[in-house]
Amino acid sequence: MNTPGARRNSGAVWKRAGAATLLCLAAAFATASVPASATGPAQPVQPQRPVVVVDCSGEPQVRPDDYVLACGDGNNRLVDLKWNHWGAQTATARGIDMVNDCEPNCAGGTFHSYPVEVTLSRPEAWDARPDTHRFTTIRLVYPHSVPTPMPHDVTYKIAF
Template sequence: MDTSEDGRLIRAPRSWFQARVRTATILCASAALAAAAIPASAQSPRAVSAPAEPLVVVDCFSQSQVRPEEYLLACGDGNNRLVGLKWDTWGPKTATAKGTDMVNDCVPYCAAGRFRSYPVTVTLSSPEPWPGHPDVDRFTTIRLLYTDTAPAPVPKDVTYKLVY
Protein backbone atom coordinates (compact mmCIF):
# COMPACT_ATOMS: atom_id res chain seq x y z
CA MET A 1 0.00 0.00 0.00
CA ASP A 2 1.13 3.53 -0.78
CA THR A 3 -0.17 6.83 0.49
CA SER A 4 -1.27 9.82 -1.55
CA GLU A 5 -0.22 13.40 -0.91
CA ASP A 6 -3.22 13.91 1.38
CA GLY A 7 -2.39 10.78 3.42
CA ARG A 8 -5.07 8.45 1.98
CA LEU A 9 -4.11 4.85 1.35
CA ILE A 10 -3.85 3.83 -2.29
CA ARG A 11 -4.18 0.17 -3.14
CA ALA A 12 -1.87 -0.93 -5.96
CA PRO A 13 -3.33 -3.25 -8.63
CA ARG A 14 -2.96 -6.90 -7.69
CA SER A 15 -1.46 -8.00 -10.97
CA TRP A 16 -0.21 -6.90 -14.33
CA PHE A 17 -3.45 -8.14 -15.89
CA GLN A 18 -5.67 -6.16 -13.51
CA ALA A 19 -3.59 -3.05 -14.18
CA ARG A 20 -4.08 -3.53 -17.95
CA VAL A 21 -7.85 -3.98 -17.55
CA ARG A 22 -8.00 -0.86 -15.34
CA THR A 23 -6.00 1.14 -17.89
CA ALA A 24 -8.20 -0.04 -20.77
CA THR A 25 -11.34 0.88 -18.84
CA ILE A 26 -10.03 4.38 -18.08
CA LEU A 27 -8.97 4.93 -21.70
CA CYS A 28 -12.38 3.81 -23.01
CA ALA A 29 -14.21 6.07 -20.56
CA SER A 30 -11.97 9.01 -21.53
CA ALA A 31 -12.60 8.41 -25.23
CA ALA A 32 -16.35 8.23 -24.63
CA LEU A 33 -16.29 11.53 -22.72
CA ALA A 34 -14.24 13.20 -25.44
CA ALA A 35 -16.60 11.98 -28.17
CA ALA A 36 -19.62 13.21 -26.21
CA ALA A 37 -18.06 16.66 -25.88
CA ILE A 38 -17.96 17.21 -29.67
CA PRO A 39 -21.19 18.90 -30.83
CA ALA A 40 -23.20 16.92 -33.37
CA SER A 41 -22.84 19.76 -35.89
CA ALA A 42 -19.04 19.42 -35.75
CA GLN A 43 -19.09 15.72 -36.55
CA SER A 44 -18.81 14.97 -40.24
CA PRO A 45 -21.53 12.70 -41.63
CA ARG A 46 -20.46 9.64 -43.59
CA ALA A 47 -20.52 10.38 -47.29
CA VAL A 48 -22.88 8.23 -49.33
CA SER A 49 -20.08 7.19 -51.70
CA ALA A 50 -17.52 6.50 -48.95
CA PRO A 51 -16.26 2.92 -48.80
CA ALA A 52 -17.67 0.73 -46.03
CA GLU A 53 -15.69 0.33 -42.85
CA PRO A 54 -13.55 -2.82 -42.66
CA LEU A 55 -14.89 -5.93 -41.04
CA VAL A 56 -14.30 -5.70 -37.27
CA VAL A 57 -14.40 -7.74 -34.08
CA VAL A 58 -16.06 -5.97 -31.15
CA ASP A 59 -14.45 -6.16 -27.71
CA CYS A 60 -15.84 -6.17 -24.17
CA PHE A 61 -15.92 -2.35 -24.17
CA SER A 62 -17.99 -2.20 -27.40
CA GLN A 63 -14.97 -0.94 -29.32
CA SER A 64 -14.28 -2.17 -32.84
CA GLN A 65 -10.93 -3.76 -33.56
CA VAL A 66 -9.18 -4.88 -36.73
CA ARG A 67 -6.43 -7.49 -36.33
CA PRO A 68 -6.08 -6.98 -32.55
CA GLU A 69 -2.90 -8.21 -30.87
CA GLU A 70 -4.91 -9.06 -27.73
CA TYR A 71 -8.55 -9.97 -27.18
CA LEU A 72 -10.32 -10.40 -23.85
CA LEU A 73 -12.60 -13.45 -23.84
CA ALA A 74 -13.79 -13.31 -20.20
CA CYS A 75 -15.26 -9.82 -19.96
CA GLY A 76 -16.76 -10.30 -16.51
CA ASP A 77 -13.67 -11.36 -14.56
CA GLY A 78 -10.72 -11.07 -16.97
CA ASN A 79 -9.66 -14.68 -16.41
CA ASN A 80 -9.26 -15.56 -20.11
CA ARG A 81 -7.40 -13.47 -22.71
CA LEU A 82 -5.92 -14.11 -26.14
CA VAL A 83 -2.45 -12.56 -26.50
CA GLY A 84 0.27 -12.33 -29.13
CA LEU A 85 -2.22 -12.69 -31.96
CA LYS A 86 -0.55 -12.79 -35.40
CA TRP A 87 -3.20 -12.60 -38.13
CA ASP A 88 -2.65 -14.77 -41.19
CA THR A 89 -5.88 -13.62 -42.86
CA TRP A 90 -8.56 -10.94 -42.34
CA GLY A 91 -11.06 -11.49 -45.13
CA PRO A 92 -14.71 -10.76 -45.91
CA LYS A 93 -15.94 -14.05 -44.36
CA THR A 94 -13.24 -15.21 -41.90
CA ALA A 95 -10.10 -14.10 -40.11
CA THR A 96 -7.43 -16.47 -38.77
CA ALA A 97 -4.62 -15.92 -36.29
CA LYS A 98 -2.17 -17.84 -34.16
CA GLY A 99 -1.50 -16.81 -30.58
CA THR A 100 -1.74 -17.79 -26.94
CA ASP A 101 -4.79 -18.23 -24.74
CA MET A 102 -3.94 -17.08 -21.20
CA VAL A 103 -6.34 -18.81 -18.80
CA ASN A 104 -6.52 -18.46 -15.02
CA ASP A 105 -6.49 -21.96 -13.49
CA CYS A 106 -8.47 -20.60 -10.48
CA VAL A 107 -6.63 -22.96 -8.11
CA PRO A 108 -7.43 -22.88 -5.23
CA TYR A 109 -9.75 -20.01 -6.30
CA CYS A 110 -9.56 -17.43 -9.10
CA ALA A 111 -8.08 -14.57 -7.06
CA ALA A 112 -5.18 -16.84 -6.04
CA GLY A 113 -4.92 -18.72 -9.34
CA ARG A 114 -2.12 -18.69 -11.92
CA PHE A 115 -2.45 -17.81 -15.57
CA ARG A 116 -1.50 -20.71 -17.82
CA SER A 117 -0.67 -20.37 -21.51
CA TYR A 118 -2.11 -22.51 -24.28
CA PRO A 119 -1.08 -22.19 -27.95
CA VAL A 120 -4.16 -21.63 -30.06
CA THR A 121 -5.37 -20.98 -33.58
CA VAL A 122 -8.21 -18.44 -33.62
CA THR A 123 -10.81 -18.20 -36.37
CA LEU A 124 -13.37 -15.39 -36.50
CA SER A 125 -16.39 -15.96 -38.73
CA SER A 126 -20.09 -15.31 -39.38
CA PRO A 127 -19.98 -11.58 -40.13
CA GLU A 128 -23.23 -9.69 -39.54
CA PRO A 129 -24.18 -6.01 -39.50
CA TRP A 130 -23.20 -4.31 -36.24
CA PRO A 131 -26.43 -2.88 -34.76
CA GLY A 132 -26.29 0.89 -34.43
CA HIS A 133 -23.25 1.20 -36.75
CA PRO A 134 -24.37 1.62 -40.35
CA ASP A 135 -22.09 0.09 -42.97
CA VAL A 136 -20.02 -1.85 -40.41
CA ASP A 137 -20.06 -5.63 -40.18
CA ARG A 138 -18.64 -7.50 -37.20
CA PHE A 139 -17.59 -11.10 -36.68
CA THR A 140 -20.07 -12.95 -34.46
CA THR A 141 -18.34 -16.30 -33.94
CA ILE A 142 -14.92 -17.23 -32.55
CA ARG A 143 -13.38 -20.69 -32.83
CA LEU A 144 -10.43 -21.71 -30.67
CA LEU A 145 -8.39 -24.69 -31.82
CA TYR A 146 -5.80 -25.59 -29.18
CA THR A 147 -2.66 -26.82 -30.94
CA ASP A 148 -1.26 -28.61 -27.88
CA THR A 149 -3.35 -29.08 -24.75
CA ALA A 150 -6.55 -27.26 -23.86
CA PRO A 151 -7.46 -25.84 -20.44
CA ALA A 152 -9.60 -28.38 -18.57
CA PRO A 153 -12.54 -28.95 -19.08
CA VAL A 154 -12.51 -27.14 -22.46
CA PRO A 155 -12.34 -29.34 -25.60
CA LYS A 156 -9.41 -28.86 -28.00
CA ASP A 157 -11.78 -27.39 -30.60
CA VAL A 158 -14.44 -25.01 -29.26
CA THR A 159 -16.66 -22.34 -30.84
CA TYR A 160 -18.30 -19.43 -29.04
CA LYS A 161 -20.85 -16.82 -30.11
CA LEU A 162 -19.57 -13.24 -29.75
CA VAL A 163 -22.43 -11.20 -28.28
CA TYR A 164 -20.88 -7.74 -27.87
Protein backbone atom coordinates (compact mmCIF):
# COMPACT_ATOMS: atom_id res chain seq x y z
CA MET A 1 0.00 0.00 0.00
CA ASN A 2 1.28 3.38 -1.00
CA THR A 3 -0.39 5.92 1.28
CA PRO A 4 0.90 9.34 2.28
CA GLY A 5 1.39 8.16 5.90
CA ALA A 6 3.41 5.15 4.82
CA ARG A 7 5.60 7.37 2.69
CA ARG A 8 6.20 9.65 5.65
CA ASN A 9 7.18 6.70 7.88
CA SER A 10 9.49 5.21 5.27
CA GLY A 11 11.22 8.60 4.96
CA ALA A 12 11.78 8.65 8.73
CA VAL A 13 13.21 5.13 8.60
CA TRP A 14 15.60 6.17 5.84
CA LYS A 15 16.67 9.24 7.82
CA ARG A 16 17.39 7.11 10.93
CA ALA A 17 19.28 4.55 8.85
CA GLY A 18 21.27 7.33 7.24
CA ALA A 19 22.04 8.90 10.61
CA ALA A 20 23.15 5.53 12.02
CA THR A 21 25.38 4.96 9.00
CA LEU A 22 26.92 8.39 9.41
CA LEU A 23 27.56 7.73 13.12
CA CYS A 24 29.27 4.43 12.32
CA LEU A 25 31.41 6.05 9.65
CA ALA A 26 32.35 8.88 12.01
CA ALA A 27 33.31 6.42 14.75
CA ALA A 28 35.39 4.35 12.33
CA PHE A 29 37.13 7.46 11.04
CA ALA A 30 37.83 8.74 14.55
CA THR A 31 39.32 5.39 15.60
CA ALA A 32 41.44 5.16 12.47
CA SER A 33 42.78 8.68 12.90
CA VAL A 34 43.98 8.28 16.52
CA PRO A 35 47.75 8.80 16.49
CA ALA A 36 49.89 5.80 17.42
CA SER A 37 51.38 7.76 20.32
CA ALA A 38 47.95 7.88 21.97
CA THR A 39 47.98 4.10 22.38
CA GLY A 40 51.38 4.07 24.14
CA PRO A 41 54.92 3.95 22.85
CA ALA A 42 55.73 1.12 20.50
CA GLN A 43 58.34 -1.18 21.95
CA PRO A 44 60.78 -2.32 19.27
CA VAL A 45 61.64 -5.98 19.51
CA GLN A 46 65.38 -6.21 19.91
CA PRO A 47 67.18 -9.53 19.90
CA GLN A 48 69.03 -9.97 23.16
CA ARG A 49 72.72 -10.65 22.86
CA PRO A 50 73.88 -13.71 24.74
CA VAL A 51 76.13 -13.27 27.75
CA VAL A 52 79.71 -14.15 26.76
CA VAL A 53 82.80 -15.52 28.42
CA VAL A 54 85.97 -13.63 27.53
CA ASP A 55 88.98 -15.73 26.51
CA CYS A 56 92.70 -15.08 27.04
CA SER A 57 92.86 -13.01 23.84
CA GLY A 58 90.06 -10.73 25.06
CA GLU A 59 87.59 -12.19 22.56
CA PRO A 60 83.95 -12.96 23.44
CA GLN A 61 82.99 -16.62 23.31
CA VAL A 62 79.60 -18.33 23.47
CA ARG A 63 79.59 -22.08 24.20
CA PRO A 64 83.31 -22.55 23.49
CA ASP A 65 84.56 -26.09 22.87
CA ASP A 66 87.67 -25.37 24.93
CA TYR A 67 88.77 -22.64 27.31
CA VAL A 68 92.25 -21.83 28.60
CA LEU A 69 92.39 -21.24 32.35
CA ALA A 70 96.14 -20.57 32.59
CA CYS A 71 96.58 -17.77 30.06
CA GLY A 72 100.24 -17.16 30.90
CA ASP A 73 101.57 -20.60 30.02
CA GLY A 74 98.60 -22.70 28.83
CA ASN A 75 99.23 -25.37 31.46
CA ASN A 76 95.56 -25.63 32.42
CA ARG A 77 92.85 -25.92 29.77
CA LEU A 78 89.23 -27.05 29.67
CA VAL A 79 88.54 -29.21 26.60
CA ASP A 80 85.64 -31.14 25.07
CA LEU A 81 83.14 -28.81 26.71
CA LYS A 82 79.53 -29.87 26.17
CA TRP A 83 77.21 -27.02 27.17
CA ASN A 84 73.82 -28.09 28.47
CA HIS A 85 72.71 -24.57 29.39
CA TRP A 86 73.69 -21.04 28.33
CA GLY A 87 71.45 -18.42 29.86
CA ALA A 88 71.38 -14.82 31.01
CA GLN A 89 72.57 -15.65 34.55
CA THR A 90 74.53 -18.91 34.27
CA ALA A 91 76.02 -21.36 31.80
CA THR A 92 76.81 -24.99 32.62
CA ALA A 93 78.89 -27.64 30.88
CA ARG A 94 80.74 -30.89 31.37
CA GLY A 95 84.18 -31.47 30.00
CA ILE A 96 87.78 -32.36 30.75
CA ASP A 97 90.29 -30.23 32.64
CA MET A 98 93.74 -30.81 31.16
CA VAL A 99 96.34 -29.93 33.80
CA ASN A 100 100.13 -30.04 33.41
CA ASP A 101 101.82 -31.55 36.48
CA CYS A 102 104.97 -29.50 35.69
CA GLU A 103 107.25 -32.41 36.78
CA PRO A 104 110.22 -32.04 36.60
CA ASN A 105 109.25 -28.60 35.17
CA CYS A 106 106.35 -27.26 33.14
CA ALA A 107 108.20 -27.62 29.84
CA GLY A 108 108.88 -31.30 30.59
CA GLY A 109 105.63 -32.00 32.44
CA THR A 110 102.76 -34.32 31.59
CA PHE A 111 99.16 -33.29 31.03
CA HIS A 112 96.56 -35.22 33.03
CA SER A 113 92.84 -35.22 32.34
CA TYR A 114 90.16 -34.70 35.00
CA PRO A 115 86.43 -34.83 34.32
CA VAL A 116 84.92 -31.52 35.42
CA GLU A 117 81.57 -29.75 35.71
CA VAL A 118 81.80 -26.07 34.77
CA THR A 119 79.49 -23.23 35.80
CA LEU A 120 79.88 -19.67 34.55
CA SER A 121 78.02 -17.00 36.54
CA ARG A 122 77.79 -13.41 37.76
CA PRO A 123 77.26 -11.59 34.48
CA GLU A 124 78.31 -7.95 34.41
CA ALA A 125 78.51 -5.25 31.76
CA TRP A 126 81.75 -5.55 29.82
CA ASP A 127 83.69 -2.28 29.79
CA ALA A 128 85.35 -3.12 26.47
CA ARG A 129 81.95 -3.64 24.79
CA PRO A 130 79.25 -1.73 26.67
CA ASP A 131 76.40 -3.44 24.80
CA THR A 132 77.61 -6.89 25.95
CA HIS A 133 77.53 -8.69 29.29
CA ARG A 134 80.18 -11.22 30.28
CA PHE A 135 80.38 -13.92 32.91
CA THR A 136 82.82 -12.97 35.68
CA THR A 137 83.18 -16.21 37.67
CA ILE A 138 83.91 -19.80 36.79
CA ARG A 139 83.23 -22.71 39.14
CA LEU A 140 84.90 -26.08 38.63
CA VAL A 141 83.56 -29.18 40.34
CA TYR A 142 85.58 -32.39 40.02
CA PRO A 143 83.27 -35.38 40.53
CA HIS A 144 86.16 -37.89 40.71
CA SER A 145 89.88 -37.27 41.01
CA VAL A 146 91.23 -33.78 41.49
CA PRO A 147 94.39 -32.08 40.22
CA THR A 148 96.85 -31.59 43.08
CA PRO A 149 96.47 -29.39 45.18
CA MET A 150 92.95 -28.40 44.07
CA PRO A 151 89.81 -28.90 46.15
CA HIS A 152 86.86 -30.80 44.62
CA ASP A 153 84.95 -27.53 44.23
CA VAL A 154 86.71 -24.26 43.35
CA THR A 155 85.50 -20.88 42.05
CA TYR A 156 87.67 -18.31 40.30
CA LYS A 157 87.07 -14.74 39.21
CA ILE A 158 87.54 -14.32 35.47
CA ALA A 159 89.86 -11.32 35.37
CA PHE A 160 89.89 -10.44 31.66
